[in-house]
Amino acid sequence: MKIIENENKIILKDVKNFDIEKTFECGQCFRFDKMGDSYIGIVGEKRLILTQKQNDVEINITKKEFDEKFYHYFDFERDYKAIESAFEKDKVLKNTIKTSSGIRILKQDPFETMISFIISASNNIPRIKKIIGLLCQNFGVRHVDEMGEYFSFPSAKTLAELKIEDLSVIKAGYRDKYILDCAKKVDLGEIDILSLFNIGYDDARKELLKINGVGPKVADCILLFAFGYIESFPKDTWIKKALFELYNQKSDDNIDFYGYGGIAQQYLFYYMRQKK
């Protein structure tokens, strides 16, 4: 991959294993939307605009920002080619490579990911996006760029100070109390986000399960999409159906997937959706 920089944009030339549509539509993130040929979304305090033409991806950031932040955010440390080589050995996964190659697991903000997947429980993607949008509009920090105003994701401290009634504007329903519980546990340090990066998958999962509204599936999403635990395999009703159909799996046993359960989950999910 070569990087060309001009003004406040870069172009990643001949980039491998990066398809922006697959990456933003695979269900891992909720703040990106398709606008014409581009995907536009909020990451931290910045509004990102990505446009892809074949293997070239243009992003409205400087090379410095890419090196310091977005190289990590878009998971460029990871060798997806090597993972796909491992997947070639599995008959089912081999077939998913054609449809799903190009998905990257984003390294999203931990607190934002926690709240987002608490909201995702028993919910659909358009509504999840709407609720998160309202949460940001009402409690996030307002920013203005050349496209207009946008709002960052609220901090744990901001949300922890709210009362349950304050959250009624976001129309999250019974999830209100879970959002507050999570914000308070993070704000008070009962859940120490930084430590979750270091204590390993099993212990980090136990910590997350202490949060009200975080069960096994939501915990696994957070571990995968924010903390980089690539072995995490979130089991929702869709993927259970996929395991049943593709692997004839009836039990609750976990398949190893060469240690890359998270990537396998995304590849399988996208594969199933294409087939439909």
Next chain:
DNA sequence: CGCCAGGCGGGGG
């Protein structure tokens, strides 16, 4: 109108 969504918590068996 009734049903249920990319779950979870709590209660009862």
Next chain:
DNA sequence: CCCCCGCCTGGC
């Protein structure tokens, strides 16, 4: 320990 129900809201 497992099973089952209720849960906010919105879309069908």
